[in-house]
Amino acid sequence: MRQRQLIFCLLFLLAIAAPNAVSNAAAVSEQSSRLWRLAAQEQAMIDKSGVILKNPSLSRYLQTVVERLWNRVPSQLNMPTVKIIADIRIEAHAYPNGVCFLSTGMLDVLENESQLAMILAHEMVHYASQHTAALYNHFQPPSPLSDGRKADGSGSVGGMAMRNAIDAAERQADREGLAIIQAAGYCDKEVLPLMANLVRCMLDQGHPESVPQLNKRAERFNALIGREGEGRTGSASTGTDANIYRDCVAPALITNAEHALRAGDWNRADRSISRYLESEPLNARAYYLKAEILRRQNGSRPDDACIDTYEKSLKIDPTFPLTHRALGELYYKAGRYQMAKPHFEAFLNLAPKDASSAFIKGYLKQCQK
Template identity: 30%
Template sequence: MTSRPLALAAVALVLATGCAAARLPSLADGEPVMEQDERRMWRVAEEAEDDARHNGALDPDPALDRYLGQVLKKLLPARAAGRLRAHVFAVADPRLDAFALADGAIFVSTGLLCRLENEAQLAILLGHELTHALHRHAVVEHRTVKNSAAVSASFGGGLGLGRLGALATVAGYSRELEREADEEGLALAAGAGYDVAEAPRPFEHLLAWMEEEELEEPFLFADHPRLKDRIGNYRRLLATAYAGRKGGEKGQDRYLAAVRELYLRNARLDLAAGRFGPAERGAARYLELRPRSAPALALLGDVAGQRQEKGSEAKAAEHYRKALAIDPACPEAQRGLGLALARAGDKKGARPALRRYLELRPRAEDRAWIEAELAELEGKP
């Protein structure tokens, strides 16, 4: 599955010229033999994963990393456990995206993790991506390309993750392979005891997000199933292969406990990208789980202040004051209140808040700028 814009259109032109390649045995069956091109894809994937670990592209929470790994382990067939470098990476990106590399590494954006509602939806998503790796779909699609050199040369960029993003071009799988990932991935989730009725939801979340962002579906293959078709395919499976199946585990409480702190981190990413509505919703969602969170209230203040609408400064100050009533040592709230009051012309109220911010954050990256603000408020040259 992919939601990235058409940043890889040049590669799409190459991929579109390919003809169908022979299917490969699953890594869960027999003793698969890898040829040179597949081994190379694994090497490049490993390098890309190392890059992602060291360039700040990943969410830093080790507890979230462990949780994602535990869910993936429930899905991974025992015979494939030693044949894949199966791991789930949470990419710090508020956009919705997920894809798998040839070696079993699965990348899921924090934006998508914050949209999912329970562990069953996560398991269905991971099962889908895991199937791509188990059935070696990346290799199959790579071999459909007549000019492989053109694709190999494309491994130099993509979606802010270097070669990792370029490798994700293989996520534009053909209709047949995507259908197989739907079916086999859902079977993995069902075998692990999850509620298969949740199957359409990850794709409904993606479709809703794309409509909100007014994006077109950017799949690289002309015959790639549209999202509505994908949702319909899952509903067909529920009405046929899984007809009469009731219950199953949703794991909502467990999921919310694992991703709770992610709501706030992802909301900050949305705000940094100027996406005020999603940032506000993320902070509000976090406050539903932690009603007395000063940092979340401070973030709502930041959103209100940056909107620059009528009455935004007063609204921002209100959020900051609520945050400080909960925790006077919240540096984000002190900074935000000081700046909001300064913009409103309240120099007397702004100065102590900004001084307190610098006390709480003596090594703040914006220290020089805040000191300049204070000097101006104090009338110093």
């Protein structure tokens, strides 16, 4: 988790478990206003960092889902907006000013729009109820006349109060979020496989400490869905088409694959790029990334499947420079200089200003000798 200001610390607490007291959304206090300003400053820093995935089609799709859900939220606040962070970690959080952040890692875990709707609806409840502002206000330093226990987040009284507030808000966000997706016509039963996927991913990423809380949430959802289902003819079924969802979030999948590749997480990179290729089977960059994953998995001895995947990339786009560079390096390291030479030449012609051009020129001189 990146280091952030106080606002993000509070939001992180909400994300892992979140405040009991609900502020009046129509009359934000002076302290809450300050929190909104801190949120805006934090978001400006994130925007400048370059981690925001800017893709118009993906943004339109997400905002369509937000609008469908927000129409079911009784709030006078402005409709929230969603931004995507290029990050393989599984993250979702809402700022008190209505900006919600989802990571590409989260979008990759989700299997359909109903599951996406539950994640967004959960964050909408935090925003509509101004949970972060309530927590912020409640744990402000006490006045000189108080006994000092209110703001003691580290002491037994304050620490327990904060944990209880966080747990109460999280329960509210789960309960009301589920009601929102039901009212919007999404399939509530998709929440259960969503929880199972999150548990699996937390274990895969080495975060077993998150599993007990996720299991408790799954139990709550199971009970809520069972009660809500009594007397109904059947659960809503829209938003369960995995292919439609995959196609809509495809830009996030290829971005997640790139970041997972840089992080050395081959399994996650392969999952993301494989899902992307199901949606976009004629993308040269995607086959290049797929080949890169295979190459790094196999170390210094790439197999035929790796070479073939690079070749698929060039068949789709013979002018894609990174594939030429990769094939040139593979052939060069294997001592097949005459096969490496045309790929190095192609790369230098297609990307003469690339940062790697200098050492590729050195390789080319060796091939010519």
